[in-house]
Amino acid sequence: MSIITAVETFDIRFPTSRDLDGSDAMNPDPDYSAAYLIIGTDAGDGHEGHGFVFTIGRGNEVEAAAIDALRPHILGKNAEELLADMGTTWKLLAHDSQLRWLGPEKGVMHMAIGAVINALWDLKAKRAGLPLWDLLAGLSPEEIVALVDFRYLSDALTPEEALEILRKAEPGRAERRARLLAEGYAGYTTTPGWLGYSDQKLTRLAKEAVADGFGQIKLKVGASLEDDLRRVRVAREAVGPNIKIAVDANQRWDVQDAIEWMGHLAPYDIAWIEEPTSPDDILGHAAIARGVAPIPVATGEHVHNRVMFKQLLQAQSLEVLQIDAARVGGVNENIAILLLAAKFGVRVCPHAGGVGLCEAVQHLSMFDFIAVSADKDGRMIEFVDHLHEHFITPVDVHDGCYWPPSAPGAGAEMHRNTLAAYSYPDGVEWSATSAADGSFELVPEFPLKEAAADA
Amino acid sequence: MSIITAVETFDIRFPTSRDLDGSDAMNPDPDYSAAYLIIGTDAGDGHEGHGFVFTIGRGNEVEAAAIDALRPHILGKNAEELLADMGTTWKLLAHDSQLRWLGPEKGVMHMAIGAVINALWDLKAKRAGLPLWDLLAGLSPEEIVALVDFRYLSDALTPEEALEILRKAEPGRAERRARLLAEGYAGYTTTPGWLGYSDQKLTRLAKEAVADGFGQIKLKVGASLEDDLRRVRVAREAVGPNIKIAVDANQRWDVQDAIEWMGHLAPYDIAWIEEPTSPDDILGHAAIARGVAPIPVATGEHVHNRVMFKQLLQAQSLEVLQIDAARVGGVNENIAILLLAAKFGVRVCPHAGGVGLCEAVQHLSMFDFIAVSADKDGRMIEFVDHLHEHFITPVDVHDGCYWPPSAPGAGAEMHRNTLAAYSYPDGVEWSATSAADGSFELVPEFPLKEAAADA
Numbered sequence: 045m046s047i048i049t050a051v052e053t054f055d056i057r058f059p060t061s062r063d064l065d066g067s068d069a070m071n072p073d074p075d076y077s078a079a080y081l082i083i084g085t086d087a088g089d090g091h092e093g094h095g096f097v098f099t100i101g102r103g104n105e106v107e108a109a110a111i112d113a114l115r116p117h118i119l120g121k122n123a124e125e126l127l128a129d130m131g132t133t134w135k136l137l138a139h140d141s142q143l144r145w146l147g148p149e150k151g152v153m154h155m156a157i158g159a160v161i162n163a164l165w166d167l168k169a170k171r172a173g174l175p176l177w178d179l180l181a182g183l184s185p186e187e188i189v190a191l192v193d194f195r196y197l198s199d200a201l202t203p204e205e206a207l208e209i210l211r212k213a214e215p216g217r218a219e220r221r222a223r224l225l226a227e228g229y230a231g232y233t234t235t236p237g238w239l240g241y242s243d244q245k246l247t248r249l250a251k252e253a254v255a256d257g258f259g260q261i262k263l264k265v266g267a268s269l270e271d272d273l274r275r276v277r278v279a280r281e282a283v284g285p286n287i288k289i290a291v292d293a294n295q296r297w298d299v300q301d302a303i304e305w306m307g308h309l310a311p312y313d314i315a316w317i318e319e320p321t322s323p324d325d326i327l328g329h330a331a332i333a334r335g336v337a338p339i340p341v342a343t344g345e346h347v348h349n350r351v352m353f354k355q356l357l358q359a360q361s362l363e364v365l366q367i368d369a370a371r372v373g374g375v376n377e378n379i380a381i382l383l384l385a386a387k388f389g390v391r392v393c394p395h396a397g398g399v400g401l402c403e404a405v406q407h408l409s410m411f412d413f414i415a416v417s418a419d420k421d422g423r424m425i426e427f428v429d430h431l432h433e434h435f436i437t438p439v440d441v442h443d444g445c446y447w448p449p450s451a452p453g454a455g456a457e458m459h460r461n462t463l464a465a466y467s468y469p470d471g472v473e474w475s476a477t478s479a480a481d482g483s484f485e486l487v488p489e490f491p492l493k494e495a496a497a498d499a
Numbered sequence: 500m501s502i503i504t505a506v507e508t509f510d511i512r513f514p515t516s517r518d519l520d521g522s523d524a525m526n527p528d529p530d531y532s533a534a535y536l537i538i539g540t541d542a543g544d545g546h547e548g549h550g551f552v553f554t555i556g557r558g559n560e561v562e563a564a565a566i567d568a569l570r571p572h573i574l575g576k577n578a579e580e581l582l583a584d585m586g587t588t589w590k591l592l593a594h595d596s597q598l599r600w601l602g603p604e605k606g607v608m609h610m611a612i613g614a615v616i617n618a619l620w621d622l623k624a625k626r627a628g629l630p631l632w633d634l635l636a637g638l639s640p641e642e643i644v645a646l647v648d649f650r651y652l653s654d655a656l657t658p659e660e661a662l663e664i665l666r667k668a669e670p671g672r673a674e675r676r677a678r679l680l681a682e683g684y685a686g687y688t689t690t691p692g693w694l695g696y697s698d699q700k701l702t703r704l705a706k707e708a709v710a711d712g713f714g715q716i717k718l719k720v721g722a723s724l725e726d727d728l729r730r731v732r733v734a735r736e737a738v739g740p741n742i743k744i745a746v747d748a749n750q751r752w753d754v755q756d757a758i759e760w761m762g763h764l765a766p767y768d769i770a771w772i773e774e775p776t777s778p779d780d781i782l783g784h785a786a787i788a789r790g791v792a793p794i795p796v797a798t799g800e801h802v803h804n805r806v807m808f809k810q811l812l813q814a815q816s817l818e819v820l821q822i823d824a825a826r827v828g829g830v831n832e833n834i835a836i837l838l839l840a841a842k843f844g845v846r847v848c849p850h851a852g853g854v855g856l857c858e859a860v861q862h863l864s865m866f867d868f869i870a871v872s873a874d875k876d877g878r879m880i881e882f883v884d885h886l887h888e889h890f891i892t893p894v895d896v897h898d899g900c901y902w903p904p905s906a907p908g909a910g911a912e913m914h915r916n917t918l919a920a921y922s923y924p925d926g927v928e929w930s931a932t933s934a935a936d937g938s939f940e941l942v943p944e945f946p947l948k949e950a951a952a953d954a
Contacts, residue, residue, distance in 0.1 A: 071600070072596060075597070105564065106564045109560065110558070110561045141527060142530070142555050145526070145529075146610075149777075150605050152565065153607055196776060196779075196783070199783060298651060298652075321651060322651040324651075324807055328654060328810075331654065349779065351780050351783075355781060355783075358782055359782065
């Protein structure tokens with residue numbers, strides 16, 4: 045038996061706004077950040093659990109405070125007990141009646157719960173000597189169902205229906221695992237498409253994406269229709285007719301705006317329109333889906349829990365479901381969402397990028413392929429070639445695919461010197477700059493970055 | 500011109516769990532709390548702006564940290580500029596692109612924005628020498644519309660439609676203001692109905708409620724059907740046939756559970772079923788509304804923003820809309836929600852209780868009656884007779900009604916000695932108890948407090 049002896053939190057920020065990496069119609073100047081935690085035990089096996097919430101700068105300290113608020117639930121507790129029954133551990137955190145008031149099950153507090161849950165899964169996978177995807181894909185259907193909180197889901201998915209989905213996929217697991225190792229899991233790239241990039245940079249990066257084997261790129265849109273039309277044309281010329289182009293409005297529009305805007309972009313063979321409006325607007329997404337058909341609607345990176353995904357599926361609001369590793373309540377709730385997607389027959393194409401989102405979410409898609417949906421046709425994981433060097437086991441992406449990680453754990457562990465150098469505001473990467481004085485540019489009106497800056 | 504020179508935050512907690520005040524099916528042991536702020540200026544007029552987020556204990560420090568994160572937006576700024584255009588000030592806070600990532604527009608960060616906005620309204624009303632309801636009800640329709648962020652609303656409510664609603668109500672304002680002063684605004688009470696109370700205490704408090712002139716009481720339900728049936732019968736015997744009895748499940752059920760449970764309670768003439776399931780479940784509430792008709796469905800205290808309320812109205816998920824003064828983005832967003840309710844013809848019966856929620860929300864209902872819906876038939880404000888002594892201008896509730904406050908401000912100002920004594924963990928009310936060591940009872944399974952404790 046071992047005891048959890050440390051729950052250490054870090055406020056890690058990367059000054060990405062300096063080059064407009066990550067700029068879009070709603071987020072003109074993000075500083076990619078992570079509210080990060082490390083769980084230590086007295087087991088003496090050298091294993092730690094690492095987890096994080098991805099944020100884009102200001103407020104990262106609030107997210108770290110939320111992780112701190114969960115510390116009493118795990119510090120000093122029996123590690124084996126927590127790790128042996130992760131379904132109960134999820135409920136322990138998500139059903140703290142006082143903390144639940146701060147959501148419920150949404151926003152800062154719920155994301156903090158996800159980070160702690162993911163750190164525990166990291167520890168569990170390291171102890172098992174397996175990468176998380178392989179650990180999850182080796183669980184029995186009953187064990188997987190026991191991880192899921194079905195509260196508020198039973199009108200769409202019961203435990204019995206979930207078991208049926210998982211049992212149906214069970215016979216083919218070994219074959220799909222072998223296919224995954226041989227074929228990889230398709231990725232697509234957003235690297236060329238940030239709103240702050242010039243046409244020249246877009247062209248260069250789009251051509252590189254094709255050369256790197258990606259079958260799809262994605263462009264940020266929604267700030268200026270004229271610019272969007274030009275950029276979609278520029279991108280199409282760069283990639284040719286056989287590469288898919290998706291677009292992403294990052295919640296920029298109201299319902300009617302989205303339908304009209306996409307009407308203009310429709311002739312350019314758009315693979316999907318992502319986040320056309322508020323992630324809360326289930327009925328709005330449904331209206332947009334009807335209005336822009338046959339262009340598929342994609343959303344999910346800001347959808348805050350399984351109850352919202354349930355309704356997006358019930359209302360036929362999306363054709364492409366985009367899970368995020370660090371938005372909902374961690375691995376457990378993402379398994380609930382993967383089961384919902386399988387029930388409704390919707391493909392899952394995870395959101396990634398940011399800090400460590402690629403490293404984390406690949407495990408979920410690979411698990412899904414082996415044990416849940418049994419499908420990877422038309423499915424792909426977002427890829428942004430950015431900040432991977434800060435991770436001990438960065439993603440292995442080549443030939444347009446993610447290749448299954450073999451290192452034990454959940455993939456979210458950063459280098460110790462990164463944690464030191466990018467700690468805000470005292471790390472050397474911040475204390476050396478004027479940004480460390482806490483000053484920043486406010487964005488008083490709705491953020492628009494119409495002028496592109498070349499890097 | 501004056502400058503905002505101080506934004507002071509406080510973590511205030513009341514040890515209400517000791518007597519099970521506020522206990523319900525999801526919240527067995529709340530410690531009613533407030534993440535509280537005071538805005539000071541160099542105007543030399545003695546006016547401060549006070550605002551708060553209501554929480555139920557643990558995590559209140561996270562909410563205070565979120566208010567701290569907003570400080571750079573107002574500290575050192577021109578107070579007159581911020582107060583003169585509160586619509587733009589709302590956007591300044593809600594559209595901070597980096598902080599927005601932590602929601603968006605939900606949970607800890609959004610509630611913190613609401614507290615800051617409400618504190619600014621408190622300051623503005625004090626400067627005007629008016630109670631907030633009277634200040635708001637004196638604005639022109641154009642000024643009111645300028646307070647609202649219509650983003651994500653235009654498929655249900657446009658600025659032009661909002662103007663039309665407000666202009667239609669304009670001619671009768673003076674007459675309704677006089678009626679409000681003469682008649683008060685109806686309240687109903689939840690004081691008898693907490694789940695932790697014995698049948699004897701329920702009976703005694705229910706009879707007191709009738710003697711106090713209330714036309715409706717509300718009981719917490721959802722933990723045990725047998726107990727609920729008995730308690731509804733006990734309450735009906737206590738209040739007689741002419742007093743309404745509403746019930747509140749505090750999100751305890753899934754969709755089918757709610758419909759079946761309410762089938763059992765239906766014979767007891769239930770005024771409404773409140774929060775039958777997750778506040779996120781718009782489609783679930785709609786299914787429940789169809790399934791329990793003609794019993795009205797009520798919800799709103801945990802509904803996190805105007806986009807969710809829009810959909811609850813679009814989907815006919817509720818008949819009674821329950822705004823909360825400290826859940827959404829403050830006065831401005833609540834005005835958006837009042838306008839939506841008026842557009843859809845749905846009555847508004849605010850959630851209150853907690854800490855200061857009665858003091859705060861009464862202003863919104865009174866403003867709504869004078870300037871928006873022009874209606875108070877069937878509308879009432881929740882009342883819980885608890886913790887009012889900590890406020891400088893506590894609510895005036897008698898003869899079953901809220902009576903319009905005359906003191907300038909938004910009503911949320913606590914006594915300085917309360918702020919000192921109940922500061923957590925160092926105030927004398929906490930440092931004198933064992934709770935101050937940070938220990939607490941975890942609730943490992945979904946909270947249920949089936950055994951009632953008598954006080």
